[in-house]
Amino acid sequence: MSITYPGGFRAAGVPAGLKSTGKPDVALVVNDGPLHNAAAVFTSNRVAAAPVLWSRQVIADGRADAVVLNSGGANACTGPEGFGNTHRTAEVTAELLGISASDVIVCSTGLIGEQLPMDKLLAGVTGAAGSLGRGGGPTAAEAIMTTDSVPKEARYPATADSASEGYAIGGMAKGAGMLAPGLATMLVVLTTDAALDAEALDAALREATRVSFDRTDADGCMSTNDTVVLLASGAAGIAPDQAQFTEALTGVCLDLAAQLINDAEGASHTVAVTTVNAASERDAEVVSRAVARSNLFKTAIFGNDPNWGRVLAAVGTTDAAFEPDRLNVSMNGVQICRDGGIGDSRELVDLTGRDVEVEIDLAAGEARATIWTNDLTHEYVHENSAYSS
Template structure:
């Protein structure tokens, strides 16, 4: 975020012109914290694109939103925390549709122009009485003029939190246009709670195809490189809405850059706030036959519990990195693996380097670099975390 006054005032989803947002405590969360939010596109354009979880088990709101966004248009998104509305069968589908309908009626738009996101416990039906009352309340608040207001955007970012410890908002400034956004979670990081959710807004003029292309290229190196525990939730959703209110028509590459910047910022915030984190770890793999193979190898290392526990212990145990990478189903030179921790070479040609055991990993950021030794230039990275006592504690607490 810059120090530019015009952006410190308009944070998150209100950083872009042509949007309104509201949040409230509907009573879905037993904690009594805020649990419902809506973001509304005031136009003049209503272009929209989205990316959804690749988990085969998709929550009801994902199925509903996939249908609604198919035509590239959306006027609003309604989001609840405290309940994922996943594994809830026909009733869950009915409830997700009801959420869209309730907001659409309040705004005077078509049901199919409202997307729905939910995050929280899997397998429970939504308490539709309080959800409907909450949406009714949101509609009233959305009538207010929010020009110059940053409170509403911050409140919306707080209302979509589950076990996040801080709200996550972002602003990226393009050439005459702005991309704003908010997000929560990361993968299935939460204890029995699902979902990373992101809502991005822009006042650029852009077609749905442009938005989808910008989103796809941005998600790959940001949210898709974030691999805290290898899990993909039933609810993961990233939505990008464009109002066109700036009147600026950016090139595809200008739009791409701004969306990428916003996603990168949110992904970093998610990594830093992942459960039980004591280390932020980047695994970069080089020397693979292709970028795709490098990514696959990086994921195997980043998901390895023995690597993650070693890093929790600040232990430069490169043998675990080599053993992990050797499991990756990609081409490598088994006698030619290189490993570096924080820029210090600890393994060359699959053999320990001098001083390898003395590398200091006590700081909270750890960079792991692996060269697969094929001589090719395939490269990729993932962001992960260590595996700590706190991770076990948070994730083993009873769900009910």
């Protein structure tokens, strides 16, 4: 259940004093090979943090030997000094591991607009390098947490007994707020012992993130630091079929995405907004996202109110192909809106459970897409107003 599950990887997580709680806050993941192929996707936010600017350069040649991550500070909007600090972090990591700084990916998460305490951070990196191990995955997953209440890990095959193709995938993720597409506010490290080149890894990673993290939208807010890295060690000596690998990787990403949305700040409901019978997958995604981002819809769900009028009001803001008088909406299986008007009684809908399924039928085609989101709660307002983060 971790990034050290596949062969060829060691990891560590240590407390370096970046978090005031004294919990682990520096993580290190090392690919011992024989291959060092890698791919990564980053936030599309144009205000990108220093570690994102650095890591984009690192990944350009398709090779990465290590990933060093810290919580307790995003190193975003920190100017030349902040970029220098990221560079220095990569250099120190490289020296400790005997590799090149240009093969070290750096990830940071925490408050925007503060410089990192470099003395503490570099001491932490040194400590992490000294405690690397094959069992270090879970501690690394703990070290990247910010407002997460639990660490997030996933793997393929899902259990020791599951059918597999002779290789493994491991993953860890963090992210609880500023969680929206392109990508979510999150850091994700994925590892595999499959033997795939950087181009194959990149293709699989882009497809897997497109239908998982990119469709996770807790609060519509896009981070400056989002990074998803995929490292391949080749230690299994197996070159899987591209389609099969993409499917397995997508499964791991969906598992991690579900864990993120289940742990989103202050949420009391996990909501799957699925649009069906759309003219295109893009239309389905646009409609689901419009609903998932409606604060009125999200507060209604918090209040266990199956307010389908707010769903239709959100659908109506999109340019998707549909006729208003053919729209259908169901919540948890009850069709409360039929042909754009009043359907079955709202009273039949039970929203008291954690999971809510909303289905919007555009009656315009055959495509579908789901966006996973949360309700908007007092706890969300409290967590994001009471603390700078």
